[in-house]
Amino acid sequence: MKRHICVKLGALLLAAVCMSNAWAAPRIAVVDFENKSQYGGWKVGRGAADMLTTELVKETDFDIYERDRLNAVLDEQNLGQSGLMDVSTAAKVGKLIGVEYIVTGAVTEYGDSSAGGGGGGVHVGKKGYYATVDVRLVDVNTARIVFADTGNGNKASMNVRVFGFGGGEGWNEKHASEAMRGAIQELTQKLADADLEGGGIGGSVSAQPILLADVAGSAIILNAGSGAGLTSGDTLTVKRKGREIKDPATGAILKVTYDTIGTIKLTNVEAAYAEAKVASGSGFKVGDIAE
Incomplete structure (x- = not known):
């Protein structure tokens, strides 16, 4: 009887291990993004990559490689962190750190716009902030882009001047960051919807070379x-x-x-x-x- 119970327990444990392996979360690393916008320099690209890393940890089951460790490896290998990483280099980095996918990307739009009008001494102004981020997911084993998509974010604020009193709004870092986070959250959802666990191709993934x-x-x-x-x-x-x-x-x-x-x-x-x-x-x- 005891032997029968042990055999059953062993079978259950083996099944649990097999199921765990079958549903193992994809291991992903996010490198610094390139900043192609006219504002903020390299820090904007790094900030966008940090935001995406945080959102992926919070909102998905992916196994995310720690960014500080990744940057240290890139420094050691002299591979740079500017976001200008091609597919073959991304695959090389991925194999080096033991992940399955590398996320590369670019901030293609980031800035603000102003509009407004009024009369009778009253002026109502509107300030808009916007961000657009493109990402690509590189399969480390095949050195191919298996996912590519875009996220957009916007944040608007109002201001009122009465007979010259009050004021408009200059650059508001908080509002700009909220626009960026909106773009990143949209991308996070799209990545979460991609069928990476099953090795399939979901979302905007392209299987064709x-x-x-x-x-x-x-x-x-x-x-x-x-x-x-x-x-x-x-x-x-x-x-x-x-x-x-x-x-x-x-x-x-x-x-x-x-x-x-x-x-x-x-x-x-x-x-x-x-x-x-x-x-x-x-x-x-x-x-x-x-x-």
């Missing part, structure tokens, strides 16, 4: 655009499929090698395609893969 659709001298056209998370100014590495290494016993493909052809820089990005110029290398062909 980005390919060269046309090559005319140094002018390149890709078969993907902003819908795949591309932005003007990005530099992509172009690769070509090489050898397939197969298991001699089963014939299953164990590994595919890729040859690096060169790099291209995006000059114009539309919804469904992107234009680029050759930055380095030669011999580009239609069907080559851009990462």
Whole structure:
């Protein structure tokens, strides 16, 4: 009887371990974002990445790599923290620290606007703050972007002047931060909705590789655009499929090698395609893969 109970307990424990492994939370690290806006310098990008890290810890079950440790590793490896991290570098960093995904991103819009009017000595002013943040999720094992999306945030405030008394509003750091947090919270929800645990592709994830659709001298056209998370100014590495290494016993493909052809820089990005110029290398062909 005791042996029977022990066997049952062992089976239950084994099942619990298997279930735990099956539902293991994805391990994710967030690097500093690039600041492409006209305000705030590099601190805005770092602040946006810090906000996203906090929201992911609060609102999701993801296993988030600690940011201070990540920055220390980046310093040690001389990889920089400016947000200008390409896909291959992100994959390298991810493998180095033992995570499955790296989040890279850019603050594309961040600032304020003013409007108002009135009469009879009374002026009502409106101050608006806005933020737009783009993120990409890089699969460390495949060095591919598996998720790309945008978050937007806004914050408005009012002020009144009567016969010159009272005043308008200058730059309000608190209101600007609230706009940024709104953009980050929207992105957090989108990341939470992506089917990462199941290895699936949810939200705005794109499973298809980005390919060269046309090559005319140094002018390149890709078969993907902003819908795949591309932005003007990005530099992509172009690769070509090489050898397939197969298991001699089963014939299953164990590994595919890729040859690096060169790099291209995006000059114009539309919804469904992107234009680029050759930055380095030669011999580009239609069907080559851009990462």
